[in-house]
Amino acid sequence: MMSFDNFVNANSDETASKSGIVDDFMYGSNVASSHVYIRLGFLRKVYGILSSQLLCTTLIGLLFVAVEPIRLFAQNNQWLFLIFGFSSIGLIIALMIHRKVYPTNYYLLGAFTLCESFLVGSI
Numbered sequence: 483m484m485s486f487d488n489f490v491n492a493n494s495d496e497t498a499s500k501s502g503i504v505d506d507f508m509y510g511s512n513v514a515s516s517h518v519y520i521r522l523g524f525l526r527k528v529y530g531i532l533s534s535q536l537l538c539t540t541l542i543g544l545l546f547v548a549v550e551p552i553r554l555f556a557q558n559n560q561w562l563f564l565i566f567g568f569s570s571i572g573l574i575i576a577l578m579i580h581r582k583v584y585p586t587n588y589y590l591l592g593a594f595t596l597c598e599s600f601l602v603g604s605i
Contacts, residue, residue: 574594
């Protein structure tokens with residue numbers, strides 16, 4: 483039976499050409515074992531993205547609450563709920579495929595945030 487280390491070494495040409503989970507753990511480095519500047523930069527980036535997503539969702543939700551024509555439009559056109567729901571699923575799949583393609587991943591994440599914001603606002 484082949485061990486995991488033998489499998490990784492035997493398929494090193496394949497794993498070097500693809501970016502996958504095996505590549506991420508081959509070098510034994512992660513954010514927790516990185517230098518403090520890298521850790522702080524990582525945290526700043528993650529919390530910055532999360533904060534912008536929450537801000538966008540809050541603002542669009544407030545827009546649906548405060549502006550009655552928008553709220554009525556969303557209530558009268560339930561098909562939009564389905565479109566944005568299925569678009570969210572499609573964007574999640576696209577994000578999985580393009581997770582390391584910059585800046586495409588940011589554009590997809592922004593579109594996903596807008597779709598989810600509409601869904602939250604229309605509830």
